[in-house]
Amino acid sequence: xxxxxxxxxxxxxxxxxxxxxxxxxxxxxxxxxxxxxxxxxxxxxxxxxxxxxxxxxxxxxxxxxxxxxxxxxxxxxxxxxxxxxxxxxxxxxxxxxxxxxxxxxxxxxxxxxxxxxxxxxxxxxxxxxxxxxxxxxxxxxxxxxxxxxxxxxxxxxxxxxxxxxxxxxxxxxxxxxxxxxxxxxxxxxxxxxxxxxxxxxxxxxxxxxxxxxxxxxxxxxxxxxxxxxxxxxxxxxxxxxxxxxxxx
Amino acid sequence: xxxxxxxxxxxxxxxxxxxxxxxxxxxxxxxxxxxxxxxxxxxxxxxxxxxxxxxxxxxxxxxxxxxxxxxxxxx
Amino acid sequence: xxxxxxxxxxxxxxxxxxxxxxxxxxxxxxxxxxxxxxxxxxxxxxxxxxxxxxxxxxxxxxxxxxxxxxxxxxxxxxxxxxxxxxxxxxxxxxxxxxxxxxxxxxxxxxxxxxxxxxxxxxxxxxxxxxxxxxxxxxxxxxxx
Numbered sequence: 001x002x003x004x005x006x007x008x009x010x011x012x013x014x015x016x017x018x019x020x021x022x023x024x025x026x027x028x029x030x031x032x033x034x035x036x037x038x039x040x041x042x043x044x045x046x047x048x049x050x051x052x053x054x055x056x057x058x059x060x061x062x063x064x065x066x067x068x069x070x071x072x073x074x075x076x077x078x079x080x081x082x083x084x085x086x087x088x089x090x091x092x093x094x095x096x097x098x099x100x101x102x103x104x105x106x107x108x109x110x111x112x113x114x115x116x117x118x119x120x121x122x123x124x125x126x127x128x129x130x131x132x133x134x135x136x137x138x139x140x141x142x143x144x145x146x147x148x149x150x151x152x153x154x155x156x157x158x159x160x161x162x163x164x165x166x167x168x169x170x171x172x173x174x175x176x177x178x179x180x181x182x183x184x185x186x187x188x189x190x191x192x193x194x195x196x197x198x199x200x201x202x203x204x205x206x207x208x209x210x211x212x213x214x215x216x217x218x219x220x221x222x223x224x225x226x227x228x229x230x231x232x233x234x235x236x237x238x239x240x241x242x243x244x245x246x247x248x
Numbered sequence: 249x250x251x252x253x254x255x256x257x258x259x260x261x262x263x264x265x266x267x268x269x270x271x272x273x274x275x276x277x278x279x280x281x282x283x284x285x286x287x288x289x290x291x292x293x294x295x296x297x298x299x300x301x302x303x304x305x306x307x308x309x310x311x312x313x314x315x316x317x318x319x320x321x322x323x
Numbered sequence: 324x325x326x327x328x329x330x331x332x333x334x335x336x337x338x339x340x341x342x343x344x345x346x347x348x349x350x351x352x353x354x355x356x357x358x359x360x361x362x363x364x365x366x367x368x369x370x371x372x373x374x375x376x377x378x379x380x381x382x383x384x385x386x387x388x389x390x391x392x393x394x395x396x397x398x399x400x401x402x403x404x405x406x407x408x409x410x411x412x413x414x415x416x417x418x419x420x421x422x423x424x425x426x427x428x429x430x431x432x433x434x435x436x437x438x439x440x441x442x443x444x445x446x447x448x449x450x451x452x453x454x455x456x457x458x459x460x461x462x463x464x465x466x467x
Binding site for chain 1: 260271280289290294297
């Protein structure tokens with residue numbers, strides 16, 4: 001355990017992590033963007049219309065991947081937050097904090113695209129039912145984490161306090177997931193895992209789902225690097241880099 | 249399929265295109281903002297270095313001015 | 324793990340347990356609030372209160388939709404396969420509203436036992452398929 005921790009501390013030193021992340025970014029960004037364009041063109045142009053919902057169902061190709069991301073990012077953020085709280089690794093703290101704005105954006109997208117889908121199909125933009133309310137609470141939790149991180153002066157104390165809030169907010173995740181089973185809700189139940197979708201419609205959905213994961217990975221590395229520059233701005237490695245790296 | 253038919257989305261064009269539009273804007277915003285912010289942060293760091301060097305020169309013109317003797321880690 | 328780290332982990336666990344209890348209590352309360360939903364059988368049994376805002380839900384009965392020619396008034400029956408009830412609604416119905424579709428109507432029972440809806444929402448199921456596949460499946464089901 002100790003040797004592993006020492007290895008993590010060396011490899012995970014801010015400077016090393018910054019360089020590693022910089023090298024990894026294009027490996028996530030390029031396939032991510034290519035898959036995203038592929039999946040969206042597939043979904044909008046080549047997938048057939050739905051027998052009941054016509055072309056309105058095409059919103060599913062961004063709504064469902066966004067919803068998955070809103071939960072997936074929270075779980076990832078919780079793992080980073082737990083590591084940050086237990087072992088006080090700086091890179092883990094910053095990773096957790098970098099997750100929050102990305103998760104908030106995907107949660108907002110889930111709510112907005114769902115609302116734009118609900119109006120023509122259900123007949124309402126919004127309904128205070130279990131699925132939608134718990135997803136809205138998720139957005140507030142993300143915003144609260146970001147707010148708490150900004151509110152405390154000491155950057156490391158701020159990250160630890162916000163990490164604690166991350167773990168507390170974790171209780172909302174199973175509630176969102178099971179809300180369609182626990183309560184009678186307007187929202188539909190599980191589609192993809194129950195194989196209730198035609199393959200010609202399932203493929204674009206899965207492609208966009210993989211693409212959003214890669215875009216999240218790209219963005220997480222970008223944002224963690226940015227936080228490293230901010231919090232280590234007085235360290236020599238950042239200063240050397242600022243001098244040599246001319247704005248392109 | 250004609251272009252106008254495609255844009256109409258079987259009468260659901262408004263909802264479909266707003267959804268995809270918001271999605272595209274959000275993804276671009278996520279990916280581009282950190283690039284811009286990074287440039288700003290590094291510029292701030294450069295300004296900070298320049299400021300410190302200026303102070304150092306003023307404080308001790310006779311001594312080893314402009315050198316990197318003061319470790320940035322010390323503060 | 325060192326003792327201080329252990330203590331920190333316990334602290335976190337206690338906080339998470341506290342919040343879980345609080346949230347589950349909140350949800351239990353929310354569940355109670357959901358009870359103003361009635362299905363057609365409950366309405367037939369006279370359980371639904373008159374002139375109070377409630378929600379009813381069920382499937383739209385085939386052939387029961389009556390539209391008036393010059394107003395937006397629509398009447399239709401909803402069923403839970405045991406009992407059915409009549410719903411009147413004035414307004415634009417959602418696009419998914421059709422025979423056999425699950426719907427939720429919000430409104431009040433009047434004293435003649437009719438449900439006057441203020442809002443009608445359509446539920447949709449988890450199935451997605453192209454129209455050709457749907458009609459092929461229908462044909463197959465129709466053949467003995």
